[in-house]
Amino acid sequence: MGRPPYTVEEYQELAEGRGLYFLDLVAPLSVREDCLWKCKQCGHIHSKSFRTVQATKNGCACQNGMALAAKDYYELAEKLGIGWLDVIPPKNTKEETRWASKKTGRVVVASYKSLVYGNKISLRLKGLLELNNVSEQNGTDPDRADKYELRRVTV
Numbered sequence: 001m002g003r004p005p006y007t008v009e010e011y012q013e014l015a016e017g018r019g020l021y022f023l024d025l026v027a028p029l030s031v032r033e034d035c036l037w038k039c040k041q042c043g044h045i046h047s048k049s050f051r052t053v054q055a056t057k058n059g060c061a062c063q064n065g066m067a068l069a070a071k072d073y074y075e076l077a078e079k080l081g082i083g084w085l086d087v088i089p090p091k092n093t094k095e096e097t098r099w100a101s102k103k104t105g106r107v108v109v110a111s112y113k114s115l116v117y118g119n120k121i122s123l124r125l126k127g128l129l130e131l132n133n134v135s136e137q138n139g140t141d142p143d144r145a146d147k148y149e150l151r152r153v154t155v
């Protein structure tokens with residue numbers, strides 16, 4: 001009946017091809033069972049089955065500039081402590097949209113992609129949106145630095 005379950009190595013191999021890390025130490029018994037993956041780019045943790053990951057070209061929405069829902073934009077804004085001003089999300093994550101600093105009300109035009117990578121946000125954007133530098137808080141540990149641990153500058 002069917003093939004034996006995939007091994008951890010096979011999960012890791014699939015993860016590699018999709019820009020993900022396979023986080024679980026033990027492979028699930030079924031390819032339909034959800035397990036944990038982490039996006040190499042944005043650090044987002046996904047709970048997906050082997051089959052689901054296998055069926056997609058990229059492991060995470062951030063990697064292919066695909067369309068995201070308005071709620072994803074609101075979620076990112078909330079994580080950063082800023083506001084998202086548009087109501088209709090752009091066609092993809094590379095297209096620019098409007099954000100605003102909650103403190104100064106300054107409107108900044110930037111893509112989702114340019115804001116989603118936590119510690120990789122440009123200094124210009126950090127300055128415009130008054131985002132604190134993640135590395136101050138998290139040192140150089142890359143595993144922690146990519147978890148959007150951005151704080152607003154408090155005065």
Ligand SMILES: [Zn+2]
Nearest residue numbers: 039042060062
């Ligand atoms: Zn991602």
